[in-house]
Amino acid sequence: MTAKTHRPASVDAHPSFWHQLRIQRRVIWALTMRETITRFGREGLGTIWLVAEPAMFIVGVMVIFSHIESHATYSIAEYLAVSYPTLLFWRNGTGRVTKAIEINRALLHHAPIRPMDIIYSRILLEFSGAAGAFFILYLVFVQLGICHWPADTLTMALGYILVIWFSFAFVLIMAALAELSETIERVSHIILYLMLPFSGVFIPLYAVPEKFREILLYFPLVDAVEFFHSGYYGDQMKTYYHLGYSMSVILAMTLFGYALSNIAIRRVQLN
Amino acid sequence: MIELIDICKTYPIHHGRADRLVLNHVNLRVNPGEKWGILGRNGAGKSTLIRIISGSDKPQSGTVRKTMTVSWPLAFGDAFQGSLTGRDNAKLISRVYGVDFHQTLDMVEDFAELGPYLSEPVKSYSSGMRSRLAFAISMAIEFDCFLIDEGMSVGDHRFAKKCDVELFEKRGDRAMIIVAHQTELIRAHCDHAALLENGQLTVMPSVDEAIAAYEAL
Numbered sequence: 359m360t361a362k363t364h365r366p367a368s369v370d371a372h373p374s375f376w377h378q379l380r381i382q383r384r385v386i387w388a389l390t391m392r393e394t395i396t397r398f399g400r401e402g403l404g405t406i407w408l409v410a411e412p413a414m415f416i417v418g419v420m421v422i423f424s425h426i427e428s429h430a431t432y433s434i435a436e437y438l439a440v441s442y443p444t445l446l447f448w449r450n451g452t453g454r455v456t457k458a459i460e461i462n463r464a465l466l467h468h469a470p471i472r473p474m475d476i477i478y479s480r481i482l483l484e485f486s487g488a489a490g491a492f493f494i495l496y497l498v499f500v501q502l503g504i505c506h507w508p509a510d511t512l513t514m515a516l517g518y519i520l521v522i523w524f525s526f527a528f529v530l531i532m533a534a535l536a537e538l539s540e541t542i543e544r545v546s547h548i549i550l551y552l553m554l555p556f557s558g559v560f561i562p563l564y565a566v567p568e569k570f571r572e573i574l575l576y577f578p579l580v581d582a583v584e585f586f587h588s589g590y591y592g593d594q595m596k597t598y599y600h601l602g603y604s605m606s607v608i609l610a611m612t613l614f615g616y617a618l619s620n621i622a623i624r625r626v627q628l629n
Numbered sequence: 630m631i632e633l634i635d636i637c638k639t640y641p642i643h644h645g646r647a648d649r650l651v652l653n654h655v656n657l658r659v660n661p662g663e664k665w666g667i668l669g670r671n672g673a674g675k676s677t678l679i680r681i682i683s684g685s686d687k688p689q690s691g692t693v694r695k696t697m698t699v700s701w702p703l704a705f706g707d708a709f710q711g712s713l714t715g716r717d718n719a720k721l722i723s724r725v726y727g728v729d730f731h732q733t734l735d736m737v738e739d740f741a742e743l744g745p746y747l748s749e750p751v752k753s754y755s756s757g758m759r760s761r762l763a764f765a766i767s768m769a770i771e772f773d774c775f776l777i778d779e780g781m782s783v784g785d786h787r788f789a790k791k792c793d794v795e796l797f798e799k800r801g802d803r804a805m806i807i808v809a810h811q812t813e814l815i816r817a818h819c820d821h822a823a824l825l826e827n828g829q830l831t832v833m834p835s836v837d838e839a840i841a842a843y844e845a846l
Contacts, residue, residue: 381727388724397714466685467701470725627687629641 362533385470386398389479397483408483412446412491431594436506439499440590441559444518444583446488447525451548454480455533456543459626466627473623478532481526489522509592524579530615537622543554558583564596571598578604578611631659631682631699631774631804633691636691638677652676652688653828659804661697661773666815666836667808668843669825678825679776682806683845697773697804703764703796711752715743715762718751726770733769740791741765761788768795772803779809812840 387528391545398407419442424435458480459473466473508514554560558580565572574580581604588597636655639648651674659665669675679702680686681693711717719737722760723730738747741761743754751759753845775796796805797818815822815836822839823832826846833839 378798383727384727388721392710392717392721395717396710399712463685467680467683468722468725469684469701470727471697534845624687627685628689 371495381470382472382475385472385475386478386482387474389465390483393479408487409490409494412450412488413495415446416442416491416495432591433504436499436504437562439505441562441583441587443488443492443495444521444552444586445557445559447485447522448490448528448553448579450488451481451484451525451529452532452546452550454484455529456546458533459537459623463534463626473626474619477530477619481529483524483620485525508590510589512589514586514589517563517582517589520582520604520608521579521586524576524582524604524611527608527615528538529577530619531611534615534618534621534622537626538618553579556580558587562587562595563598575600575603578607582608630661630694630696631657631806632692632694633681634692634694636681636688636693638674638681638686638688640677651752652681652826652830655691655828655830657823657830657832659774659806662802663821664805664819665807666819666822666839667806667825667830668810668812668815668822668839669808670810670846673825674828675810675825676778678830679778679806679808683776685830698771700770700772700775701763702776702778703760703767709751709759709763712750713756714750715741715747718762718812719766722766723769728770733766736769737762737765739765739793740768757785757788764792774804774806775800777805777807779807779811779814812843816840 366626394405394408398405403410417441420438423438424433426434428434430437431441455477458476460474465471465476496505500507532542532546532549536546542549554577556574556577558574558577563574563580563584566574575598581599581601584597584599585601585604588599591597633655636652637649637650638652641647655678658664667675667678669713676754677686678722679687683699710721713721715737716734719733720730723733737743741747741758741764743758743762746754746758751762754762777796779795800836805818807815807819819836822836823830824839824842826832831842833842
């Protein structure tokens with residue numbers, strides 16, 4: 359043999375948790391790299407599209423909607439620059455994971471690859487793009503004077519993490535449902551569109567009549583985005599949220615998402 | 630050791646209104662170093678058996694026990710992403726199995742003889758080129774047991790000879806499971822054989838008897 363080869367770690371009947379975690383991290387990274395190159399190629403802007411595409415979306419939305427008349431103390435452009443990018447996580451994420459396991463089934467011949475790794479790698483890639491676009495644009499907008507620094511950085515960061523957590527759970531549920539049902543897969547973009555009023559993005563809660571506000575607060579994403587707003591605006595905008603409630607719901611959604619994914623994965627591997 | 634215990638596998642037909650039984654209470658035990666040939670006609674369930682062993686599909690009932698590392702089905706080009714180049718696919722698989730990419734690449738360049746095609750998308754490859762790539766990459770990872778699909782025997786003469794050397798001579802100490810509907814490959818390399826027919830796997834006393842029984846079907 360010309361090349362010296364390594365033996366892969368031998369299959370252990372009871373691999374330790376840490377060993378499994380290392381394998382899974384390696385596999386998710388490999389799949390993420392594969393997905394990156396598959397989607398963006400090596401030519402032209404290549405991987406920059408990962409961030410450029412959502413960034414163009416954000417700027418486009420800002421340009422169009424900033425001409426709306428407003429009586430607020432902040433500009434619409436500023437509001438959208440901060441708020442709109444939260445939408446990218448759950449909306450674009452869902453688009454990426456539907457039928458991902460079914461399509462990539464052949465990958466499961468490789469023993470280290472577990473079905474969930476395919477979902478994780480796609481979520482990781484999509485979320486990185488969404489977060490990257492937000493961070494870069496935010497820094498640019500602060501320099502341009504469109505945005506200011508957060509009133510309370512920690513709150514804003516925690517709010518952002520809460521939005522990401524919600525999006526993760528939501529995407530997981532949608533991935534599993536799409537795998538289980540053709541119908542859900544077909545109507546998933548309708549679900550995403552109809553979720554917009556409940557996304558906390560287009561109308562801040564203080565501008566909503568009180569009786570609707572009470573209803574909207576039952577949607578954990580609305581709470582998360584409001585909490586995120588409170589970190590950015592501080593006293594400049596009145597915000598509403600029930601953190602304990604939303605975290606419990608998101609936790610329940612996460613567990614439900616995992617349970618549903620297990621059923622979906624089993625179904626795919628049985629058929 | 631690989632052990633299949635009482636495996637049943639059905640696939641839905643008629644849009645899920647009925648099931649077709651593909652594997653019916655299948656039992657098989659492959660010890661380290663054993664070379665198994667599984668004979669069966671087209672549609673007998675050979676590929677299903679391979680998918681169960683590789684773990685890509687799960688059986689409806691029964692247990693698969695593995696204490697050996699098992700390769701993906703060799704000559705199985707489908708596990709490649711068509712829009713990626715041969716090199717990128719080699720990179721993916723090196724990462725997944727935790728082996729050094731440059732060593733894999735040396736092996737692939739040396740063995741698959743794809744030349745400049747290594748930097749072209751796999752979808753532009755011929756089926757022979759795909760199986761050469763799959764085979765070469767799998768040689769860079771040291772498995773205890775190789776799963777071999779009959780497709781491998783479609784390579785040209787020169788490639789078949791190289792496979793013989795790499796797989797059956799240099800890695801002669803490993804276990805192998807070869808599924809085929811052609812008997813030469815199995816006669817040449819196997820020391821154990823079984824017949825897959827109507828979902829039932831029958832372990833035969835010898836390779837010659839398995840081949841005789843298969844030819845009598």
